[in-house]
Amino acid sequence: MLTKKISCFFLWTILGLSIIFSSYAQDGASNSAPGLSLDAAVIEKGKSIFTANCQQCHAVHEQIVGPKLANVYERQSIPWLINFIKYPQKVIESGDAYAVNLYKQYKQFMPNHDFLKDDEIIAILSWIQDETKKGPSVASTASASSTTDAPSKSDSAINSNLLMIVIGLLLFVLLAVLTVMAILVTTLTKYINQREGITLSEEDREYLEQRFDIKKILTSQGFIGIATAVFIIFVGKTVLDGLFSIGVQQGYAPDQPIKFSHKLHAGYYDIQCQYCHTGVEKDKHANIPSANICMNCHNAIKTTSPEIQKIYQAIENDQPIQWVRVHNLPDLSYFNHAQHVKVGKIECETCHGDIKNMEVVQQHSLLTMGWCIDCHRKTEIQTDNKYYEKLSTIHAASSKEPMRVENIGGLECSKCHY
Ligand code: HEC
Numbered sequence: 277m278l279t280k281k282i283s284c285f286f287l288w289t290i291l292g293l294s295i296i297f298s299s300y301a302q303d304g305a306s307n308s309a310p311g312l313s314l315d316a317a318v319i320e321k322g323k324s325i326f327t328a329n330c331q332q333c334h335a336v337h338e339q340i341v342g343p344k345l346a347n348v349y350e351r352q353s354i355p356w357l358i359n360f361i362k363y364p365q366k367v368i369e370s371g372d373a374y375a376v377n378l379y380k381q382y383k384q385f386m387p388n389h390d391f392l393k394d395d396e397i398i399a400i401l402s403w404i405q406d407e408t409k410k411g412p413s414v415a416s417t418a419s420a421s422s423t424t425d426a427p428s429k430s431d432s433a434i435n436s437n438l439l440m441i442v443i444g445l446l447l448f449v450l451l452a453v454l455t456v457m458a459i460l461v462t463t464l465t466k467y468i469n470q471r472e473g474i475t476l477s478e479e480d481r482e483y484l485e486q487r488f489d490i491k492k493i494l495t496s497q498g499f500i501g502i503a504t505a506v507f508i509i510f511v512g513k514t515v516l517d518g519l520f521s522i523g524v525q526q527g528y529a530p531d532q533p534i535k536f537s538h539k540l541h542a543g544y545y546d547i548q549c550q551y552c553h554t555g556v557e558k559d560k561h562a563n564i565p566s567a568n569i570c571m572n573c574h575n576a577i578k579t580t581s582p583e584i585q586k587i588y589q590a591i592e593n594d595q596p597i598q599w600v601r602v603h604n605l606p607d608l609s610y611f612n613h614a615q616h617v618k619v620g621k622i623e624c625e626t627c628h629g630d631i632k633n634m635e636v637v638q639q640h641s642l643l644t645m646g647w648c649i650d651c652h653r654k655t656e657i658q659t660d661n662k663y664y665e666k667l668s669t670i671h672a673a674s675s676k677e678p679m680r681v682e683n684i685g686g687l688e689c690s691k692c693h694y
């Protein structure tokens with residue numbers, strides 16, 4: 277039947293197009309940016325230099341202290357990057373527009389790395405290229421689909437934009453082919469009908485008299501198949517995006533009862549975190565300061581401000597200030613600040629982001645199990661700790677890799693789960 281032939285043709289078109297698209301995508305993946313290497317040894321070397329020098333501030337698929345580095349070799353030329361990584365401050369001060377813009381965003385200088393040789397930096401960038409192509413792990417995929425992490429969001433937006441473009445293009449081609457076929461069929465039918473003397477067999481006659489019927493096409497198996505496929509892709513993508521962000525509260529920044537600003541107190545006035553979060557070096561919990569701690573200063577500072585009056589009221593009524601909790605792990609998990617801050621020597625910013633610039637605190641990290649585990653796989657133990665002396669000798673005897681949290685049992689379920 278004609279309709280069958282048409283839908284068959286559609287199927288072939290789609291197949292052809294998807295082959296073209298996928299080979300196009302692979303093309304992009306197998307190439308290397310000019311100057312970078314695909315050699316496994318170079319990539320491995322780059323990884324270890326990165327771990328030793330850059331990891332505390334950067335990740336490939338995640339913004340930590342500095343920007344995420346996925347694709348960075350496409351954002352700037354390799355020589356520019358080598359120069360910037362060696363002398364970031366100089367490049368920023370020279371007025372380079374791109375660098376100045378970065379600095380405005382991150383408000384922090386990256387340290388000089390002039391001790392690195394060019395080929396070492398190329399190795400780092402080659403590793404970054406390799407990781408970029410591998411794509412983010414599950415944990416960072418979730419971050420990509422979360423609502424507020426702007427840079428990752430734009431990344432996932434690019435992905436879904438691409439998907440939209442591909443689907444849109446396919447639909448467009450379908451419609452175009454449909455129209456052309458329709459015109460062809462009508463013209464041919466007209467032509468044959470006008471011509472006398474053409475003898476048609478029974479079958480051909482039937483063929484001819486069959487009207488070009490849009491309804492038939494719409495209900496034909498081929499068309500329904502294609503429509504269902506497109507629909508499933510759409511729904512699947514939406515559901516997946518949604519699933520990855522279930523229970524993930526990254527970016528959560530509730531209104532607080534008093535307009536307390538970390539930017540002002542911890543940033544501008546540079547009050548130490550421990551001054552208020554007294555438990556952070558000795559306890560499981562960091563603690564939220566009581567109104568008394570505020571009063572150390574505010575019995576004299578800004579006493580007439582309505583916001584400060586709220587502190588006085590809380591004390592008068594003997595009621596704690598009802599701060600809204602921002603970070604909240606489920607009860608089944610165990611997290612200890614002292615272990616991470618004091619023993620592990622991890623900066624607050626690594627997990628909480630740039631608090632000193634936050635007017636309102638927001639949840640910076642995913643706080644998923646994948647996030648904890650990921651860091652435990654990557655982070656080296658501070659072995660200047662007596663407690664680890666024996667362990668590190670044992671570890672050194674069996675492995676050349678530095679000792680990481682995973683090596684001391686940081687991936688064992690019972691360490692994090694009661
Ligand atoms: C102490 C934190 C810190 C360390 C360590 C660090 N960086 Fe950075 N990096 C930053 C910050 C912050 C920026 C943003 C620019 C600025 O404000 O100076 C940045 C920017 C960059 C950029 C530009 C990113 C872009 O989006 O164009 C590259 C590339 C980079 N860093 C690579 C490295 C490499 C490679 C290392 C290790 C050899 C490293 N960084 C170590 C903090 C750091």
Ligand code: HEC
Pocket residue numbers: 532536538541542547548549550551552553564565599600601602603604624625628631632636637
């Ligand atoms: C002057 C006291 C003070 C200082 C200094 C201070 N904080 Fe806070 N912090 C608070 C108060 C009050 C809250 C609760 C209100 C809020 O969330 O803004 C809080 C909340 C937080 C939270 C969110 C807690 C939650 O509910 O999950 C984090 C994280 C945090 N602070 C980190 C820091 C870090 C990191 C520093 C140092 C750079 C710091 N704070 C310095 C008073 C302080």
Ligand code: HEC
Pocket residue numbers: 534535536537540541545547552565566567569570571572573574577578581582583584587
């Ligand atoms: C170490 C001293 C210090 C501590 C402790 C402190 N503050 Fe402040 N706070 C200041 C200073 C200084 C200012 C800025 C005053 C100004 O703008 O003149 C300020 C400003 C404020 C303001 C803005 C007031 C306004 O109307 O502009 C609020 C709100 C505030 N603090 C809340 C708190 C709360 C809540 C706490 C306890 C969790 C606290 N502060 C603890 C020093 C402190």
Ligand code: HEC
Pocket residue numbers: 549550553556560561562563564603604605606611613616617622623624625626627628643
């Ligand atoms: C290794 C990651 C990590 C580091 C480093 C870290 N925190 Fe936290 N912080 C968390 C997690 C996870 C929670 C949520 C804990 C919970 O819900 O039980 C949290 C919660 C908090 C809270 C809310 C109150 C509480 O104790 O649950 C405050 C305040 C806080 N952190 C302050 C700090 C300060 C200040 C520092 C640096 C001195 C710091 N944190 C370093 C991961 C970290």
Ligand code: HEC
Pocket residue numbers: 605609610611612615616619620622626627643644647648649651652655656657658681684685686691692
């Ligand atoms: C930024 C990196 C980082 C993140 C994120 C992180 N940890 Fe850790 N964690 C460490 C380091 C480093 C140590 C080792 C500290 C030490 O030397 O004992 C550690 C140790 C631990 C230990 C003790 C392990 C042992 O064998 O003694 C537990 C439990 C733990 N972390 C739980 C968590 C949980 C739960 C989370 C997520 C909510 C988390 N950590 C997130 C870096 C991290």
Ligand code: HEC
Pocket residue numbers: 523605606608609643644645648649652686687688689690691692693
């Ligand atoms: C480094 C710490 C850490 C280790 C090790 C760890 N978990 Fe978790 N796990 C967490 C945290 C934190 C959460 C809560 C994450 C969230 O709320 O999204 C969690 C959540 C879970 C959940 C989901 C509960 C829910 O609310 O959906 C299960 C199941 C789980 N863990 C099982 C395990 C098992 C099994 C192991 C051992 C193979 C393990 N975990 C090892 C930190 C850890």
